[in-house]
Each structure stands twice: as structure tokens, then as C-alpha cells.
Amino acid sequence: MYPEIEPYESGMIDVGDGHRVYWEVCGNPRGKPAVVVHGGPGSGCSVGMRRFFDPAAYRTVLFDQRMSGRSTPHASEPGADFTANTTEHLLADMEQLREYLGIDRWLVHGGSWGSVLGLLYAERHPHRVTEMVLCGLATGRRAETDLLTRGLGEVFPEAWARFRAGIPEADRDGDFADAYHRLLMHPDPAVRNKAARDWCEWEDAIVPTSPSPSPRFQDPAFALGFARIVTHFWRRGSWLEEGVVLAEAGRLAGIPGVLVQGNLDLGNLIGTPWQLAAAWPGSELVLVDAGHHATGALGAAIVGATDRFRG
Numbered sequence: 276m277y278p279e280i281e282p283y284e285s286g287m288i289d290v291g292d293g294h295r296v297y298w299e300v301c302g303n304p305r306g307k308p309a310v311v312v313h314g315g316p317g318s319g320c321s322v323g324m325r326r327f328f329d330p331a332a333y334r335t336v337l338f339d340q341r342m343s344g345r346s347t348p349h350a351s352e353p354g355a356d357f358t359a360n361t362t363e364h365l366l367a368d369m370e371q372l373r374e375y376l377g378i379d380r381w382l383v384h385g386g387s388w389g390s391v392l393g394l395l396y397a398e399r400h401p402h403r404v405t406e407m408v409l410c411g412l413a414t415g416r417r418a419e420t421d422l423l424t425r426g427l428g429e430v431f432p433e434a435w436a437r438f439r440a441g442i443p444e445a446d447r448d449g450d451f452a453d454a455y456h457r458l459l460m461h462p463d464p465a466v467r468n469k470a471a472r473d474w475c476e477w478e479d480a481i482v483p484t485s486p487s488p489s490p491r492f493q494d495p496a497f498a499l500g501f502a503r504i505v506t507h508f509w510r511r512g513s514w515l516e517e518g519v520v521l522a523e524a525g526r527l528a529g530i531p532g533v534l535v536q537g538n539l540d541l542g543n544l545i546g547t548p549w550q551l552a553a554a555w556p557g558s559e560l561v562l563v564d565a566g567h568h569a570t571g572a573l574g575a576a577i578v579g580a581t582d583r584f585r586g
Contacts, residue, residue: 276326276574282337288375290341290368292359297345298338298372301325306334307405307586308378310369312396313337314387314411316513317504318491319344327384327408327569327577332585336381338372340365340392342504350500357507362395362415362514369396373403380405382584384577386569387411391513391520394551398526407532408580411540411567412548414520420509422545424451427481430541434480441473456506459499468495474502484539484566524554532558533580537565537573 282299290296299320311324320337328335341360342350349355369392373381382405385393390409397404413419428435439447446454458470475492479485492498508514532555536548552560561580565573 276578277330280325280330288372290371294341295347296338296368300336302328302330302333302335304334306332308334308381310336310381310383312385312389312393314389315505316388316508317343317501328581329585350503351496365392366396382406384408387413391415394520398523401526401530404530406584407530408577410535410569410573410577412534412536412551414547415513415515417512417517418545427541431480438477450510452506452509456510459503471499471502481541482567485568521550521554528556534558534560535576536562538562539566
């Protein structure tokens with residue numbers, strides 16, 4: 276990965292509905308445009324995401340999706356209103372930011388939820404995308420979120436038992452994301468903070484290749500905002516028809532794409548990386564010995580892909 280770098284420009288863009296989205300640009304002002312779509316949903320951008328691109332070759336745009344990171348209002352705030360935070364809103368925000376920055380076309384990089392949002396964006400606006408580099412692959416299917424909330428319970432039974440015990444007994448056979456979201460929005464701060472801790476401890480448990488506990492989850496405001504946004508999206512199926520991203524992947528024909536995936540990513544258990552590669556004409560699946568997070572060998576493979584496309 277490239278050395279740490281600071282942005283040369285940053286700001287807030289008013290995207291409507293009372294929301295302002297934080298953005299920053301780093302690298303070469305005359306370089307090839309690229310946009311980073313962070314995961315979660317609700318993780319916000321990190322400084323490490325700037326390091327996937329050659330700063331001499333790329334003009335790299337990062338932004339915090341609605342209610343996450345430095346965007347306002349933040350999901351952790353009391354009385355936070357999630358009504359205007361949907362997949363459609365996030366896609367519109369990306370287009371508004373592209374136009375605001377005067378960019379005609381850009382490379383799209385995303386990981387995990389960022390790969391879902393990046394794929395949707397490219398399927399809607401293929402003429403705005405030069406290439407794609409994706410990792411921690413997901414397509415927004417209910418089957419994927421069901422794996423993460425229930426299916427992996429057989430792999431991590433003790434952690435899952437604690438996760439399941441965190442919601443009322445009457446909800447334990449239903450949608451975990453829906454049950455947790457109600458607790459996360461509870462008027463009692465003790466209830467919602469415990470729900471955030473329980474949710475984030477499970478998130479740590481199912482990524483055993485990463486440090487646990489995750490440093491970011493030690494910040495109560497981050498943990499609460501993150502858990503609220505994830506459950507807000509998952510309980511609604513991310514407002515997507517089941518399987519639509521894979522069904523419409525043919526629209527990506529002609530867009531070069533590198534799909535970088537860790538062999539140890541437990542999301543592989545339902546075959547998402549191979550299904551996406553098969554549905555996307557001309558894409559390339561690169562498997563490395565790594566887990567879900569874009570560090571180590573996975574980070575190096577991402578840099579290899581962006582170097583290939585830098586021109």
C-alpha cells in the first residue's frame with residue numbers, strides 16, 4: 276500500500292433532506308479520477324483507504340455516506356431520523372458529488388457494502404465508470420445478510436448464543452436486524468448502547484482474521500451509529516429486489532473489473548464471488564490468502580489492480 280497521504284481539498288455537500296455529506300480529494304489534482312465507496316453500511320471512510328491509489332497517478336475521491344463518518348446529522352445522535360437514508364439516496368449522492376467535483380468518469384473502488392453500492396452505481400451509470408476494483412464481495416442479497424446474522428451461528432456457536440440473547444425472547448426466531456434496530460433506537464441510552472455493543476461484538480466474532488475487539492468499535496458513538504445504519508439497511512433488504520445486482524450484471528459488460536477476494540472471507544460460503552464473476556462479462560476474480568478486511572495480502576492485491584488501471 277502507498278504511504279499515508281493527506282487530502283488537498285475537502286468539504287461538505289448539501290444533498291438535501293437536511294443531510295450534508297463529507298468529501299475529500301487526495302493525490303494528483305490532474306490525475307485519473309477514482310472514487311472510494313466505503314463499507315458497513317455506515318463505516319465511514321478511513322485514512323487507510325487513501326493508500327490504495329498511486330498519489331502521483333490518481334485524483335482519489337473519498338466520501339462518508341449519509342449519517343456516517345463526518346457527514347451530518349450522525350446516526351448516533353438522539354432522535355436520528357433515517358427516513359432519507361436509503362440505497363436510492365446514496366446512489367443519488369454519488370452522482371451529485373461527481374457533478375459537483377466536475378468529474379466526467381471515474382474508477383469505482385468499494386469493499387463489502389461498498390461493493391454492493393459500487394455495483395449498483397455502475398449498473399445505473401455505466402457510462403460514468405472507467406473500471407472497477409472491488410473486494411469483500413457482496414451483492415445485497417437477503418441470503419448474504421441471513422448468512423451473517425444466522426448462518427454463521429453454527430460456525431461460532433458461543434458468540435452467536437450471546438448475540439441471540441441480546442434481543443427479547445419473542446424476537447429470536449425473527450429478523451435479527453429488525454429486532455436489534457428497535458433496541459438501538461430505544462429512548463433509554465443504556466438499552467441502545469448495550470445493543471450496539473452486542474451487535475459489534477458479533478461483527479468482530481465473524482471476522483476472526485482481524486484484530487478483536489476492533490478499535491473502531493471501542494468508540495461508543497461510532498458503534499451506535501454503525502449498528503443503527505447496518506440494521507436500518509438490512510431490515511429492509513437494502514431496498515433491493517432479491518438478486519437484482521447479479522441479474523443486471525450484464526450491464527457491466529465493457530467495464531474492466533477486478534474482484535479481489537480473500538479465501539478466508541466467510542461470505543464465500545454461499546458463493547457470491549464466483550456468482551458475480553460469472554454474471555459480469557469480462558471481470559477477473561483474484562483470490563488471495565486473506566480474510567474480509569482490506570489489509571495485508573488483500574490490500575496488496577487491491578493496489579496491484581489500481582496500479583494496472585492507472586494508465
